[in-house]
Amino acid sequence: MKNKVLIMLMGFFLFAHQLFAQDVSVSGNVKDEKGEALIGVSIQIKGTPTGNITDIDGNFTLSSVPANGELVFSYMGYETQTIPVKGKSVINVVLKEDSQALDEVVVVGFGTQKKVNLTGAVASVGAEVLENKPVANVGQALQGVVPNLNVSATNASPNASPSFNVRGGTSIGLDSDGKKWEIKNGSPLIIVDGIQVDTDYLNMMNPSDIENISVLKDASASAIYGARATYGVMLITTKSGKNDSKATVTYNMNLQWNTPSHIPDILDAYTIQLAKNKQAEMTGGTVTPWMETLLAAKKKYMEDPRPENAWIYNEGSTTNMTWVANMNPYEIGVKDWTPLQRHNISISGGSAKTHYYISLGYQRQEGMYTINTDVQNRYNINMNLNTNINKWLDVATKISYNTSNYNEPYMNYQKGNVWQAMKNDPGRNMNMPIKTGPNDPIPDTWTDNILGWLAYGATQSTKNTNTVFNITPTITICPELNVKAELTYRPTEYFQKRVIPIRNYVVDNWTTTINSHTYPSTVREETRHSDYYTINAYANFNKAFGNHNVSGVAGFNQEWYYYRKLYGEAEDILTNDLPTLGMTTGTQYTGDNEEHWAIRGAFVRANYDYAGRYLFEFSGRYDGTSRFGHDTRYQFFPSFSAGWRLSEEKFMANTRNWLDNLKIRGSWGSLGNQNVANYAYIASYGAAGYISWVMNNEQIKGMNPTGIIASDLTWETASTLDFGVDVTALKGRLDASFDWYTRRTTDILMSGTKLPAVLGASVPKRNSGELKTNGWELSLKWRDQLSNGIRYDIGLVLSDYQSEVVKFTGNPNGLLSTLYDGMKMGEIWGYETVGILQEDDFTIDENGKYVLIGPDQSKVHKTLYPGDIRYADLNDDGEISNGDNTLENPGDRRIIGNSTPRFQYGITGNISWKNLDLNIFFQGIGKKDVWISDNVFWGGDTAGNWEMYNNSWTPERTDAKYPMYAGRISSTTQSGYLFNAAYLRLKTLALGYTLPKAWVNKAKLSNVRLSISGYNLFEITQIPDLYDPDQISSAYPMMRSVAFGLQVGF
Structure with a gap:
């Protein structure tokens, strides 16, 4: 039973x-x-x-x-x-x-706020802008993503570090050479998890570790950071674990291949010589027999490129020779593709009282040189640990370690920039000829051109290390009040070693010109160390009294910074096997530098809102800096902002079925700028070398005062007025934001009024300059879901700014060669182009020389010929000139353009369907003028390109696009050849596929995602194809990239 x-x-x-x-x-x-x-x-x-x-x-x-x-x-x-x-x-x-859109929280200074309650200008982006993109650093991923966050890079070398600017011109200062005054685009303060860092640190970070980036743009949002945040703040939050979550391990791999976006299509040696000969004919010169001989010799080599055809004797000489070979340095010295690989593994999770996030990252990027190539290795370690000790004490700990090692070929002063040198005449040799030793790896036809120098083996290795130690205890006094103390130590280490090795040469009896390769073998070592300490102690309060909501933060900030640099250099290395400072016998050089500064401040922010409808905020900071004297170093900087959520008013009740949020807001605030030299208020002495004193029949060395000091130097002050409107509608489908702002920087530190030369000292600096910047920014986003289950979103960011000098005391005569009152940032002065001169624009004098009909242009070009440029006589004085080069008398020059990037934009699109997702991102500039002065564009004795050569004026091609080939006008800025540098670029295209859960679960995995992506795939622009529109110069080229990505979760 x-x-x-x-x-x-x-x-x-x-x-x-x-x-x-x-x-x-x-x-x-x-x-x-x-x-x-x-x-x-x-x-x-x-x-x-x-x-x-x-x-x-x-x-x-x-x-x-x-x-x-x-x-x-x-x-x-x-x-x-x-x-x-x-x-x-x-x-x-x-x-x-x-209600997620309305409940969205944004990171702000020393806390967070609901996005709908913000009264300042704040933009925020999530980790999605960094994930699965083929970029080498954070800066590349942010270009065009946030309106008026201006990201720029001068090159794309593995060690390049893009720069950041918020909302345009910030101050006035000297250029990098310390000679010419210019409008500066200052950098924002960068804060990572509450810790101040620099752009090098940010671009060394592992993008996979970043959770969120907030950009504080106006004074009200930035005021709480005081002197460091005069020109905006970038707040970066890294990832962390969650309580009561199981351990999750995620591995990310990215394999990427890069290729230069633009390589100059340069002329060959024979064509350059042919152009020289033709220019001589068109400008009344003589094509000498030697020029004909060179032309024939170069043609012979190109038809039969044997080493014995690479040299001919110089005219009238039996001992010296000229190199007549041909090569394209770009074809030989630059790779078609170069790899980048990135690996990252992270583990996160948590218990009831502790959560953690730990990640390890590695990136290797090879450079573009085929010879003595450059390569960077980057290592990242990041740990965030949060522990609840008891009901009133929590402790957060952060440790991060970022280091990069970059090895590159070193270029001495004779060679300059590698990419600058590559464009030079492929048939020219600067100090030729030289024969190399029998065991030397350098081919004869490379000797002493740029490829020979690369093979010469001079190297420079740089190691950069940033470490962060942070501990933040939080004491909860009651649910409405807590107190935090952020304690941070951030040391940095920098070491650079440069080696120019010994080379052996056999010099034939027909040459003695070997000076380029007798540059002494050299070792140089440089170390830099810095210590940065920060203490932030502050209290947060948040309390609701019915419809009245009050919150605030008040605290204290103290920072110390110490920096030291030490270098040594020595010549004549004993052996290449041990290139150290101690293994040299020649001249030695040493030097050092040491400095420090400190900041101390108290800050406060108070927020009040009534029923989430009327919003008010006050922020202030009392700041002191060691960079000013005791009487002027402390100052208080306040800010105010307010907002009105009209969507919450009763009279808007009929709109609530489609209008989620409508808010208007305004703010005003002032911030001090302490970005001036250390010890500027202290009278000091500097090493003068040999001075005009003789003791014991010897000239002696000494010190002299550096100049007259103004002890009352004080803060530059930047005041910002901002008005904005935010809209969210249609159940979160539409999100829009618009801001207009004006920023005025006063008391800018600059040279004072000139004093009589008999004073014998430099003019003291004074707080006397003034600059204003006006701009606006727009952000739009639409997200929806189609009836077939496809989700999509489309976004647009668009911004513009213009900066203008209000007061510049260093130019009383109104010279155009420097800043002047009323000058707009990026102004381009030049002549107005009428057209290309033809034969009938001239008469022939009794000596058979061309005489121009019409206004005299001899002050611009002493001699003119058909094929040159005619300029407009704007002041009708019968001659073309720059007058006195002043505002009052600019001659025939006028403002013909502006190089400031205008109407910068980004267009984003995302589509997802089931397990597939597609991201597309366009970025560009709507308006920018540029004058190209590069001789590789205009052509000349040592460089040229096919675009110019094939479209330049000749007697047989009088309707040509360009004037006579030879670079005769490359230094004469004019309207006719001012290029429009606006562009539209396909910045990113990425396709991803997440494997179905049923598949990956069988392999005991939590998720698997595959992706393929491209970066900088193409652009639409009017700039000649020689250049990338973001880089109109001879520098390490920008890159196009394709990448394969893999993400595996365990």
Whole structure:
């Protein structure tokens, strides 16, 4: 009997298992909380690509649904719901509105705020802008993403570090050579997890570690950081774990291939010589027999490129020779493609009282040189640990270590920039000829051109290390009040070693010109060390009294910074096997530098809102800096802001079914700038070398005062007025924001009024300059879901600014060669082009020389010929000149353009369907003028390109696009050849596929994602194809990239 009962029970459970294991058909209806049918709701069987959508009445049907499976209901603007099937055939669902957009929290100074309650100008982006993009650093990923966050890079070498600017011109200062005054684009303060860092640190960070980036743009948002944040703040939050979550391990791999976006198509040696000969004919010169000989010799080599054809004797000489070979340095010295690989592994998780995030990253990027190539290796370690000690004490700990090692060929003063040298005449040798030793790897035809120098083997290696130690205890006094203390130590280490090795040469009896390769073998070592300490102690308060909400933060900040640099250099290395300072016998040089500074400040921010409708904020900071004297080093900088959420008013009640949020806001604030030299207020002495004193019949060395000091130097002050409007509508589908601002910087530190030369000292600096910047920025985003389950979003950011000098005391005569009152940033002065001169624009004098008909242009070009340029006589004085080069008398020059990038924009699109996702990002500039003065463009004795050569004026091609070939006008800025540098670039295109859960679970993995992406794929521009529109210069080229990515979760 017992056996029969057991068999019956087993049969019942087996039948029940089969019943629940089989598939069922499920139908139902989806409505909102008001009972209205929702059209196009996505219903998907969890873990599979199978799904359907609701019809016009909100109904749906799904067949072959596992009886024990789960259905996921998702719809734009509503919370996603996951519902177990449990064998049911009918499932009706009510979706709740998603308040995430209104509840979104934005990181601000020393805290967070709801986005809807912000009264300052703040933009925020998430980790998605950095993930799965083929970029080498954070800066590349941010270009064009945030309106008026201006990211620029002068080159794309593995060690390049893009620079950042917020909202345009910031101050006035001297250029990098310390000779010419210019409008500066200052950098924002960069804060990572509450710790101040520099751009080098940011660009060394592992992008995979970043969770969020907030950009504080106006004074009200930045004021709490005081003197360091005069020109905006970038707040970066790295990833952390979550409490009560299991350990998750994620591995990310990115394999990338880079190629230069633009390489100059340079002329060959024969064509350059042909152009020289033709120019001589067109300008009344003589094509000498030697010029004809060179032309024939170069042609011979190109037809028969044997080493013995690479040299000919100089005219009239039996001892010296000229190199007549040909080569294209770009074809030989630059790789077609170069690899970059990035690997990152992270582990995160947490218990009830502790959560953690730990990551390890490695990146290797090879450079573009085929000879003595450059390469960078970067290593990242990051750890965030948060522990709840007890009910009133939490402790957060952060440790990060970022280091990069960059090895590159070193170029001495005779060679300059590698890419600058590569454009030079491929048939020219600067100090030729030289024969190399029998065991020397350098080919004869490379000797002493740029490729020979690369093979020469001079190297420079740089190691840069940034470390951060931070501990932040938080004491919770009550639910409304807590106190934090952020204690940070950030040391940096820098070491650079430069080696110019010994080379052996055999010099034939027909040359003595070997000076370029007798540059002494040299070793140079340089170390830099800095220590940065920070203490931030502050209290946060947050309390609601009915409809009255009050919050605030008040605290103290102290920072110390110490820096030391030491270098040594020695010549004549004993052996290449041990190139150290101690293994040299020649002249030695040493030097050092040491400095420090400190900041101390107290800060406060108070927020009040009534029913989330009327919003007010006050921020202030009392700052002191060691860079000013005791009487002027402390100053208070306040800011005020307010907002009004019209969407919460009763008279807007009829709009609430489509208008989620409408807010207008305004702010004003002032901030001090302490970015001046250390000890500028202290009278000091400097080493003068030999001075005009003789003692014991020897001239002696000494010191002299550096100049007259103004002890009352004080802060530059930047005041910003901002008005903005924020809109969220249609259940979060539409998000828009607009800001207009004006910023005025006063008391800019600059040279004072000139004093009589008999004073014998430099003019003291004074707080006397003034600059204003006006601009605006727009951000739009639309997100939705189609009836077939496709989700998409489209975004646009657009911004513009103009900066103008209001007061510049260093130019009383109004010279155009420097800044002047009323000057706009980026102004280009030049002549107005009329056209290309033809034969009938001249008469021939009795000596057979051309005489121009019309205004005299001899002050611009002493001699003129058909094929040159005619300029407009704007002041009708019968001659073309620059007058006195002043505002009052500029001659025939005028403002012909502006090089400031205008209307910078980014266009983003994302599409996802089931497990597929596609991202596309366009970036560009709407307006920018540029004058190209590069001789590789205009052509000349040592360089040239086919575009110019094939389209330049000749007697047979009088309707040419360009004037006579030879670079005769490259230094004469004019309107006719001012290029429009506006562009539209496909910055990123990325396709990703996430493997279905059912597949990866079988492999005991949590997720697997594959991606393929491209970066800088193409651009539309009017700039000649010689240049990238972001880099109109001879520098390390910008890159186009393709990449394959893999993400695996365990």
